[in-house]
Amino acid sequence: MAASVLVSSPTLVSKRVIFPDQKSTLGDLKLSVSDLRMLSSHYIQKGGLFARPNLSIDSLISLLKTALSQALTRFPPLAGRLKTDSDGYIYITCNDAGADFIHKNAAKFFIRDILAPLHVPEIVKSFFPLDRTISYDGHCKPLLTVQVTELADGLFISCAVNHAVTDGTSFWNFFNTFAELARGMKKISKQPDFSRDSVLISPVVLRIPDGGLKVTFNEYEPLSERIFSLSRDSILKLKARVNNKTWIDNGDINAAELMEKPSNDPYCNTLLKKTESNAEISSFQSLCALLWRAVTRARKLPASKTTTLRMAVNCRHRLNPKLDPLYFGNAIQGISTYASAGDILSNDLRWCAGQLNKNVKAHDDKTVRRFVSDWESNPRVFPPGNLEGASMIIGSSPRFPMYDNDFGWGRPLAVRSGCANKFDGKISAFAGREGGGSVDLEVVLAPGTVAGIESDNEFMQFVSS
Structure with missing residues (x-):
């Protein structure tokens, strides 16, 4: 590729505000504890790469604008803005200001x-x-922006959504709905739930400092970013190794079972088979442990250095009573697991996965409520980053229906994210395009660390070429 192409940037063709095709009747939605913690985080930036449809660009843009207008009617908060009342409570006002x-x-x-x-x-x-853009800026900026970028033989459709308004579950439900409406569906398949009556809604006020909110990491740190793809077979072999079993693939295990999804997950079409093979450490926990060891080795940390692996978990099914699987907003908490670099590297992969497994299993209704109580005793925003150089945060999820976004001319060729909330140690787990339990890991690390895991035999034996 020519150097001039490498440095070229897309040119702006047009920008306009899209309004819902019907006025909102939804009242103000109070931000939850999980929402408020995200106010200093960047907007979520995710999107898909598509082949070029057999449409003129004018027709394509018109189609997508119409679908977005219809989608905003189904998701009124995304056409609104944030507002703070006189008592300091922060709300989403569904005022049809547009995206x-x-x-x-x-x-x-x-x-x-x-x-x-x-x-x-x-x-x-x-x-x-x-x-x-940080989420607190949603007081004056759109809570949603859609960008369509033309390529020579394709296009990229992306959404940037305020992270104090949505988590990954809500984000992808909107994106899926946007695609459904673009391909002509009159009734959406997954109706969001806008209720605000759970323990996550707190009477405690988050006080914003006089200087406003800022991200807690260096946004301009030099980083290296790579996608590591793991096939269905690799995931099965990894899980079998961690559970000290020989995996026999009889062909009837679906993606939901491989990823150990809860039975009320909106994207799971079958109940889990609680067999011996999937009753122990899950595929995803096994994968996280594999990466934890590889990154720790590549960072060349002292044996006594404490490392942290933080996993974002969905609380919708963990609460009692459960939230609706399509509850709109943030319903996530972080599970942090700590271990010294020496323990991670001197013990085997099963030991590392076991540490994660114990913490995930323990994150029940009582734990969720304890997190809320802890926040109420000290209201604060979530401080992402890697200040001590020994932590990792694993976000997103291979459970999300990232490849269900067919706008009328086929599924995405790939899913990618922007530079939002990226720092040394930020990992995002995506579903692989071939499905069946395959996974793509978007790994963001210091350049030397990425080079280290690229030569890590334990890790790379599971990575597709």
Whole structure:
């Protein structure tokens, strides 16, 4: 690829505000404890790479604008703004202020330029709007912006959504709905739940400092970003190794079972078979442990150094009574597992996975409520980052229906994210495009650490070439 193409950026074609096609009747929604903690985080930036449809670009843009207007009617909060009342409580006001729609052109780039490089190319960052915007800015900025970027033979459709308004479950339910409406569906398949009557809604006020909110990490730190793909077979072999079993693939284990999804998960179509093979350490916990060991080795930490692996977990099914699986908002908490670098590397993979497994199993209704009580005793925002150089945060989830976004001309060729909330140690787990339990790991680390895990035999034996 020519150097001039490498440094080219998409050109702006148009930008306009899209309003819901019907006025909202939804009242103000109070931010929950989980929402408030995200106010200093960047907007969520996710999107899909698609082949070019057999439509003129004008027809395509018109179709997507119409679908977005219809989607905003189904998701009134995303057409609103944040507001703070006189007592300091922060709400989403569903005032139909609208969402931004941006159309850009990057016709010098081809699909192969996005998929072929070993490391995620810099141009991908420009496919996402609201770069480095923090969620507290939703008081004056749109809570949602959609960007469509034309490539020579494809296009990239991305959404930037305020992280104090949605978590991953809510984000992908909106994206899926947007795609459904674009392909002509009159009735959406998954209706969001906008209730605000759980323990997550607190009477305690989060006081915003006079200087406002800022991210807690260096947004301009030099980092390396790579996608590591693990096939269904690799995941099965990894899980079997961790559970000290020989895996026999009889062909009837679906993706939901591989990822140990709760039976009320909105994206799980079958109940789990509680067999001996999936009653122990899950595939995802096994994968997290594998990465924890590889990153710890690559960082060359002293044996006495305490490392942290933090996993984001969905609390909807953990609460009693349970939240609706499609509860709209943030219903996530972080589970932190600590171990010294020496313990991680001197013990086997099963030991590391077992530490994660114990913490995940223990995160029940009482634990969720204890997290809320702890926040109420000291209201604060979530401070992502890696200040001591020995932590990892694993977000997103291979459970999310990232490849169910068919706008009328086929599923995405790939899913990517922007530069939001990225620092040394930020890992995002995506579903693999081939499905069946395959996983893509979006790994963001210091350049030397990425080079280290690329040569880590224990890790790379499970990675697809």
